Amino acid sequence: MNNSISKLLAATIVAGSSIYASAQNPDAKYDNWPTYDGSDLELLVDNSGTHFTLWSPEAQAAKVLLYDTDRNTPATDTLDMKKANQGTWRVSVDKPLYGKFYTFTIKHDGKWLDETPGVWAKAVGTNGKRAAIIDFATTNPEGWSSDKGPKVDNITDVVLYEMHHRDFSMHPNSGIAHKGKFLALTEPATTNPDGLATGIDHLKELGVTHVHILPSYDYNSVDEANLPANTYNWGYDPYNYNAPEGSYSTDPANPSARVREMKQMVKALHDAGIGVVMDVVYNHTANNDDSNFSLTAPGYYYRHRADGSYSDASACGNETASDRKQMSDYIVNSVKYWADEYHIDGFRFDLMAIHDTETMNRVATELKKINPSIFVYGEGWTAGDSPLPVERRALKENVSKMQGIAVFSDDIRDAIKGHYSNAEDRGFVTGKPGNEETVKIGIVASTAHPQVDYSKGNNSKFAYAESPEMIINYVSCHDDLTLTDKLAKSMPGSTEADRQRAARLAQTIVFTSQGTPFMFAGEEVFRDKKGVHNSFKSPDSVNAIDWELKTKNAGQFNYYKELIALRKAHPAFRMTNAADIAKNIVFDKVTEPNLISYSIKNNANGDEWKEIKLVFNGSDEPREVKIPKGDWTVIARDGDLKATGLGTAKGGKMTVEPTSALILAKVK
């Protein structure tokens, strides 16, 4: 979801009053609909046969159509459904129908609506138009029953790497056979033309703990019947929420292939010690009246304006109604399904503030029951106003009302590099003063700290996080300009070496801050997107990572690798509660702009290092700082960084070179 508009609107909404506040609620009627939370919704195959159960309380009649193929063939049978309990319609066939396809159609206001695979299709054919009946046991890769993602005690131990399947493997230089597919992440020993690791080996070398894959459920925009066209899309246009996207499989017409191949991907990553986070987009659907929600239970799943039109907090044409019981259950059951069936380790919620905090709390609680290592985070904003009252929205500002949910810190993001929507705007690392306090807000993960003055925060005016586990730190993601492009646009006349220094400083701040670090795939090799701000449907020539950059920018890659190693080796960067941060982080008094100096003291969070001194110089001039005398190990200096140390220093007056970090460690 592009948040360019969304952030702006979120800010206005929080400040102002909702246009819906006093309007008559056209959705009140839905509160009276019976709901059904059974795990047999839509399809169940068991010893007694094949059972269809459709939730559609207001339908006048309902049918199941059976097919032999996934498209272009007539129905082989039509089954009339009977009205059953809690708003459902049911019909059964006394044998398993494996290999068949089906759709539903309901009679609404005297008219039969278009066919739909339903909202619970777990396997689908080409373009997801017909649901498929498959035996899921046959889709499991070898060793699946013992497959497990990495154990996560605290989300702050995680290092997130956000990737799109095509970005990661499509480039001719990737050396990967299954380009743009789930299977790309199963191929060992792939290299760029110079023999440097790509693919899954690259991830292991870099040291990230989790990949965050852009939408991988079945989305609408890419025509699965025409894969040679190589159409690119981010996938924020959901069609079937509970089946994988067909264009990432080797055969979209074979419903088992996409299921099996996505599981193979998860298994390969797990075998490499890497977890898998799914980007989920329950806040809106690709279509309005033609969505699977509308074709099964017209009206119910969406919020509306007083005139009955779709309200649109997603800026994509509609918004779903998580505050309604059947939709809330749907979201909870859907993520549980992905966690159970696909062993997914985490979920990133798009435009999370369209959902209510109660539903998000249920999501976190239910997922932890399946696997305590699962974590959840999301965008704590909307892209427009909503009938959902501000205090119920899963906003960044409301994160402390949620347990086990984290939000992206746009505070640290914009303060480090400059405003996301104004390409030329500079930030802390590119010499613009006035961002120091907001960077400090990022360093303490938006928790209360005696030396951080929230009244000077650019984006937030209060310590909204009760815990660092509620904050995801980042400086760029798939939305907006890549860090490389942002630096190019905001540093006219600079050299590439200058910009790489700025990128290093930017990510050094992110990766040493409290909270959970998140990076956009390819920034470790200084990838760009040719200056394209919103590349959601740009071709591979814009979006694909050129893996020759790993050779060209080997120094950059090595810096990122060392930075990740530093964070992983030192729990001081990964504190788990606000009290520890307030006690152990001590800021030094500095007067120059674009300079921050602080210590992490007291062997924080069980660290072997007694004290870590971090000085960030975002100006283009050297700065002199006074470091207490003692035996220091130099971890970072003048654009270089090594987790185990570059050398030693005795303290006293030290120079921090322009656009660089000085990091010193004291063992005792």
Ligand code: CA
């Ligand atoms: Ca699709």
